[in-house]
Amino acid sequence: MFEPFYISFKLASITVLILFLISLPLSWYLSQTKSKIKPFIEALTALPIVLPPSVLGFYILVALSQNSPLGAFFKDTFDISLVFNFTSLVIASCFYSLPFMVQPLQSGFESLNKNMLEASYLCGKSKLQTILFVALPNIKPALITAVIITFAHTVGEFGVVLMVGGSIPGETKVASVAIYEMVEIMDYKGAHIYSAIMLGMSFIVLLSVYTFNAKHKRKFGL
Amino acid sequence: MININIKKTLHGVNGAMSLDIDLSIKQGEFIALTGPSGSGKTTLLRVLAGLEVAEGEIEVNKSFWLKNNKSIKAQKRSIGFMHQENALFPNMSILQNLLFVINDLELALRLLSLTGLTKLQDSYPKTLSGGQKQRVSLCRAMMRKPDILLLDEPLSALDAKMRTQLQSEILALHKEFNTTTIMVSHEPSEIYKLSTRTIVLENGHIIKDGKTQEVLLKSQGSQKFSFEGELLELKEVDVIIIAIVAIGQQIVEVVVSKKEALDLKVGQRVILGTKAFAPTILHPSL
Numbered sequence: 001m002f003e004p005f006y007i008s009f010k011l012a013s014i015t016v017l018i019l020f021l022i023s024l025p026l027s028w029y030l031s032q033t034k035s036k037i038k039p040f041i042e043a044l045t046a047l048p049i050v051l052p053p054s055v056l057g058f059y060i061l062v063a064l065s066q067n068s069p070l071g072a073f074f075k076d077t078f079d080i081s082l083v084f085n086f087t088s089l090v091i092a093s094c095f096y097s098l099p100f101m102v103q104p105l106q107s108g109f110e111s112l113n114k115n116m117l118e119a120s121y122l123c124g125k126s127k128l129q130t131i132l133f134v135a136l137p138n139i140k141p142a143l144i145t146a147v148i149i150t151f152a153h154t155v156g157e158f159g160v161v162l163m164v165g166g167s168i169p170g171e172t173k174v175a176s177v178a179i180y181e182m183v184e185i186m187d188y189k190g191a192h193i194y195s196a197i198m199l200g201m202s203f204i205v206l207l208s209v210y211t212f213n214a215k216h217k218r219k220f221g222l
Numbered sequence: 223m224i225n226i227n228i229k230k231t232l233h234g235v236n237g238a239m240s241l242d243i244d245l246s247i248k249q250g251e252f253i254a255l256t257g258p259s260g261s262g263k264t265t266l267l268r269v270l271a272g273l274e275v276a277e278g279e280i281e282v283n284k285s286f287w288l289k290n291n292k293s294i295k296a297q298k299r300s301i302g303f304m305h306q307e308n309a310l311f312p313n314m315s316i317l318q319n320l321l322f323v324i325n326d327l328e329l330a331l332r333l334l335s336l337t338g339l340t341k342l343q344d345s346y347p348k349t350l351s352g353g354q355k356q357r358v359s360l361c362r363a364m365m366r367k368p369d370i371l372l373l374d375e376p377l378s379a380l381d382a383k384m385r386t387q388l389q390s391e392i393l394a395l396h397k398e399f400n401t402t403t404i405m406v407s408h409e410p411s412e413i414y415k416l417s418t419r420t421i422v423l424e425n426g427h428i429i430k431d432g433k434t435q436e437v438l439l440k441s442q443g444s445q446k447f448s449f450e451g452e453l454l455e456l457k458e459v460d461v462i463i464i465a466i467v468a469i470g471q472q473i474v475e476v477v478v479s480k481k482e483a484l485d486l487k488v489g490q491r492v493i494l495g496t497k498a499f500a501p502t503i504l505h506p507s508l
Contacts, residue, residue: 115307115309116309
């Protein structure tokens with residue numbers, strides 16, 4: 001009965017993990033660079049916020065289908081299809097939720113005092129050590145915001161998932177798609193239960209983010 | 223022995239300017255770097271620390287930190303650096319701030335006891351006063367037992383009393399570790415107390431370099447008392463005019479005549495002096 005939730009959460013967890021690893025160097029770079037290409041990268045990263053999910057879904061579908069070089073390569077080499085399965089959902093979600101991970105981390109890093117970062121270098125610490133032991137621990141609110149909002153946003157996605165993954169039960173049928181289908185077949189009871197769960201969870205997630213951030217601010221004055 | 227010979231183009235408030243420094247420093251010297259703002263003092267410090275690039279050579283104890291455009295990274299230079307403020311790691315306790323540099327508990331505890339911070343070792347930076355934070359910053363800079371200690375106006379954000387205390391601590395650590403220290407400062411009294419040699423920069427060039435007493439007394443000292451201040455207000459009271467002048471932390475009232483007041487404008491820098499209490503004989507040719 002609740003398999004779509006399980007798929008949603010599995011998808012969101014994997015997406016958060018992958019996006020964190022990608023966004024950490026990217027957001028650090030954006031926060032420190034004075035390069036002229038910075039606005040281009042920022043605009044590219046922010047695109048998923050403004051694009052209709054159908055547009056994003058369409059392009060991802062085109063890029064990953066077996067007619068594209070990438071799709072053909074994976075099909076021929078590993079015998080993996082990149083569309084209408086769980087892998088394609090992960091790829092699509094990583095694009096879709098990218099700005100929600102990058103932007104909070106970037107503004108967190110930008111808010112750090114330059115003197116403090118320099119002090120770390122002058123203590124003999126490398127960039128990586130500085131990011132891990134000085135920068136990240138001092139942007140905990142931004143870090144928590146990035147992780148949780150990315151998770152919640154991925155659970156909440158609908159259009160991209162539908163286009164790239166279809167609605168294969170047990171494989172790509174996530175909670176939001178399940179609700180859509182229940183409404184289509186006029187199963188309002190199921191739709192009510194699912195929607196209430198989504199609503200409740202989303203609220204609790206947001207509430208915990210704001211509560212944590214307020215507490216952290218009092219404690220460390222950051 | 224430290225030899226510095228660097229060139230760098232700066233883009234300051236007054237347009238482009240070239241920093242051109244040729245300097246030799248003996249081991250154990252305490253150098254004060256002074257001069258108007260925008261003269262390149264901080265940049266020189268940052269180039270030495272490896273935080274900014276420059277052309278030329280920096281040789282420290284027979285190893286080159288900069289030569290033929292090859293620069294050793296800041297991380298690899300034996301440098302202790304103290305920022306003006308805000309350089310502590312808020313996520314670490316005071317002791318952890320020190321141990322983050324090098325895991326040498328004995329040295330950390332010794333430094334904390336030298337600066338009277340032993341009781342605060344488990345506190346976090348947020349709970350410390352400005353003076354205490356700068357003390358921790360100083361201790362942290364000494365953790366690597368650096369060849370060169372660089373201090374970038376380390377006390378300028380502190381009040382006068384705190385400044386005096388920290389000055390003696392800086393001097394104590396400088397002697398204790400026999401390090402070479404370069405400090406940017408605007409305070410003549412601070413420079414006089416701490417440094418053995420003073421270098422004055424202007425527009426990126428060294429315009430004075432010598433023993434602190436000689437440099438300071440020649441440029442700033444005289445037998446007359448005079449203070450520079452800012453004219454805040456001209457008040458007309460009956461037939462006289464009272465000028466309100468800010469000198470350092472003090473506000474002073476001075477009576478001026480109407481004629482004198484005509485030449486004065488609120489906001490301008492003025493010099494307050496006493497007319498001789500005792501007659502002074504001046505050389506006729508002056």
